[in-house]
Amino acid sequence: MKITIRNLSKVYKNNNRALNNVNLEIGSGMFGLLGPNGAGKTTLMRILVTLMKPTSGQVLVDNYDLVKHRHQIRSMLGYLPQDFSLFSKLKTWEFLDYVASLAGLQKTQQRKKAVDEMLEHVGLYDVRDRQANKLSGGMKRRLGIAQALIGDPKIVIVDEPTTGLDPEERIRFRNFLADISQRDVIIILSTHIVGDISSTCADMALLNKGEVIFNDSPDKLVDEARGHVFQIEAIDAELDSIKERYPVISTIPAENGWEVQIVADELKDFKGKEIEPNLEHAYVYRMEYGVDAHEFSLTD
Numbered sequence: 189m190k191i192t193i194r195n196l197s198k199v200y201k202n203n204n205r206a207l208n209n210v211n212l213e214i215g216s217g218m219f220g221l222l223g224p225n226g227a228g229k230t231t232l233m234r235i236l237v238t239l240m241k242p243t244s245g246q247v248l249v250d251n252y253d254l255v256k257h258r259h260q261i262r263s264m265l266g267y268l269p270q271d272f273s274l275f276s277k278l279k280t281w282e283f284l285d286y287v288a289s290l291a292g293l294q295k296t297q298q299r300k301k302a303v304d305e306m307l308e309h310v311g312l313y314d315v316r317d318r319q320a321n322k323l324s325g326g327m328k329r330r331l332g333i334a335q336a337l338i339g340d341p342k343i344v345i346v347d348e349p350t351t352g353l354d355p356e357e358r359i360r361f362r363n364f365l366a367d368i369s370q371r372d373v374i375i376i377l378s379t380h381i382v383g384d385i386s387s388t389c390a391d392m393a394l395l396n397k398g399e400v401i402f403n404d405s406p407d408k409l410v411d412e413a414r415g416h417v418f419q420i421e422a423i424d425a426e427l428d429s430i431k432e433r434y435p436v437i438s439t440i441p442a443e444n445g446w447e448v449q450i451v452a453d454e455l456k457d458f459k460g461k462e463i464e465p466n467l468e469h470a471y472v473y474r475m476e477y478g479v480d481a482h483e484f485s486l487t488d
Contacts, residue, residue, distance in 0.1 A: 189250055189342055189374055190215050191236070196245030198231050198398075206231040208398040210245070214376065218369040220389035220406070221378040222471065228398040229378045230270060233347045236376070237267045249343070263292070266336035268346040274320040274328065281307065281316040284334055291339025302338060310334045310364065326357030333364065344368065344375045350384055362388050386467035394474060402474055406467050413451065413465035413473040420448045420460035430458060435476050437469055453477055 191214040198207040206228045223229050234240040236247065238258045247254035249261050275283055284303045293299040307313040310330040315323065320331060329349060336344055346365070350358040366388045369375045377384060385392055386406055394402035394409070402409055417437075422430055423445040430436065434450035441447075449463070451473040465473070 189372065191343070191374060192246075192248040194246045194248075196232075196235070196247065197243050198228075198235065198240070199243045206398050207235075207242070210395075210398070210400055212393055212400065212403060214374055215391075216372055216374055217391070218365065218375045218377060218389045220385035220392035221376060221395060222380070222382065222385050222392055223395035224380055224475075226397075227380075227395045229380075229395055230347055231398075232395070233267075233269075233345055233376070233378050236343075237265055237345055238262055264342040266339065266341035266344040268329075268332045268336045268344075268349055270347040270351070272328070272332040274331070276319070276321045278320055279317050280312055280320045280323065280331060283320045284331065284338060287335040288338045291341075293339065306334045306338055311360075326353050326360070329353060329357070329361060330364075333361070337368065342373055344373060345378070346376070347378045348380070349377065350379065350381055358383075382468045382471050394471070396475065401478060406470075409470040409474060410465050410467055411470075412478070413470035415462060416453060416473050416477070417449065417451050417463050417465040417469045418455045418460040419463050420450060420455075420458050422446045422448050422458070426458065433457075435472050437472060451476065 193210055193212040196207055196210040197205070199205050210232065221229055221232070231240065235242050235254070238254065238261060241255065249264065252260050254261060278286065281303055284306060285299060288299045288303055293302055304313065307316050310333065312327060312330055312334065315327065323331060333346065333349070336346065350361055353361065362384060365375055365377065377389065379385065390405060392406055392409070393400050420430060421442065421444070427439070427446060427448070430448055430450065434452050437449040437451065439446055439448050451469055
């Protein structure tokens with residue numbers, strides 16, 4: 189299975205261009221869509237799940253056209269939106285049972301078996317009788333992915349799934365998605381959290397101001413930053429000057445001041461050492477110093 193996105197653009201009525209000539213090919217496995225808030229990620233996700241029509245361009249899911257074959261494509265989809273909400277009066281199992289019926293599981297016994305297996309799979313079986321809106325934040329996100337998967341969809345799209353989760357729940361969620369991606373399924377993970385991509389995705393795209401500015405593996409993005417990440421041993425009086433001159437990744441207290449990690453084309457006026465980059469370094473370096481980097485902003 190493959191999703192092909194060709195010259196996709198979305199312009200809102202206020203002439204805000206949310207997407208500009210996006211071209212991507214997404215195959216089976218986990219695909220990461222990374223970018224700052226306001227980059228156009230949610231607009232792209234809403235188009236892919238048929239909740240919004242593009243202004244121009246084309247999306248193909250195998251041989252199905254997104255605009256012409258909306259019903260067929262919807263039957264393949266599972267979706268966890270960023271603003272996932274629950275029916276306040278339904279128990280956890282009742283909510284998932286309702287979603288399962290919408291996904292086409294009409295036989296009661298078949299649906300009960302699928303619901304119980306999914307609740308077990310996401311670690312919610314023991315709270316199946318708790319009202320869904322009384323679950324913890326992490327449990328609600330797990331219920332969200334359960335409702336996205338209950339019909340065995342071929343395409344699973346999750347938008348900012350780990351926002352607001354504590355570190356333990358975030359790791360659990362990423363591992364859960366990684367397990368699912370071993371099947372013959374496409375999982376698109378849209379996020380502004382670099383760690384969500386680095387630990388799970390073999391392929392990714394970087395989106396900023398509606399444009400794809402990188403599309404390859406996370407390792408290739410890290411390679412771009414090699415030789416451009418430095419650690420400076422700084423005293424208090426130097427901190428402001430460093431922050432004015434370079435994008436700062438981290439500032440850690442040290443015995444004689446601070447250990448400051450920065451990205452730069454070249455380190456000048458400060459003493460420091462080159463260090464091995466990770467995906468967070470690479471992301472910031474690409475946004476600040478990549479091709480036509482002056483057009484992009486870290487805080488978009």
